[in-house]
Amino acid sequence: MATNMLEKQTPTGPADLTPEQWQGLAQLGTLVNGLGGLLSGPLAGPATETVNKLGALYAENDLPALMEDTVLTWKAMRDSGLMALIRENADFIAETIRLLAPMSGSLVEAVRKMPVESLREDAVQFHRLMVKWRAVSAFIDQHLAGDLAALAVQLTEFVQQNETDAA
Numbered sequence: 001m002a003t004n005m006l007e008k009q010t011p012t013g014p015a016d017l018t019p020e021q022w023q024g025l026a027q028l029g030t031l032v033n034g035l036g037g038l039l040s041g042p043l044a045g046p047a048t049e050t051v052n053k054l055g056a057l058y059a060e061n062d063l064p065a066l067m068e069d070t071v072l073t074w075k076a077m078r079d080s081g082l083m084a085l086i087r088e089n090a091d092f093i094a095e096t097i098r099l100l101a102p103m104s105g106s107l108v109e110a111v112r113k114m115p116v117e118s119l120r121e122d123a124v125q126f127h128r129l130m131v132k133w134r135a136v137s138a139f140i141d142q143h144l145a146g147d148l149a150a151l152a153v154q155l156t157e158f159v160q161q162n163e164t165d166a167a
Contacts, residue, residue, distance in 0.1 A: 017025075057063070077083050086093065140148070158164070 074083075
């Protein structure tokens, strides 16, 4: 009698599910159970790391907005005729790239040979000079601009009155 009750017992839940739907739910449960076992095993570390990287990428870059911007950019290039221009000149562009490719290696080599530390020091020195120049310029603007303008006016008047340009 106990076995008879088990055979007639229906799963608890919504009464309007068909036997096929119950079977689908059972298969989905089996799939999720198997996936859970797989992810708690050897794939747990790489899967978690990948999910974390994708989450960080999504959070840092606002992927939906980035995708929308990308699509709008390609649409703008198409609407402006740039895509057609590229398509019509594809052979020329490819040939140009083939010709320039060997030179790019020598360009990279030349950049590698540049004294990067010396260039960095020069950039720092230039930055220091610019900071000093801005300070002097601000001082002149704030404290001497009126006096210098008056002196320039007086000098111009003197030159005009005495006709010193001929001398």
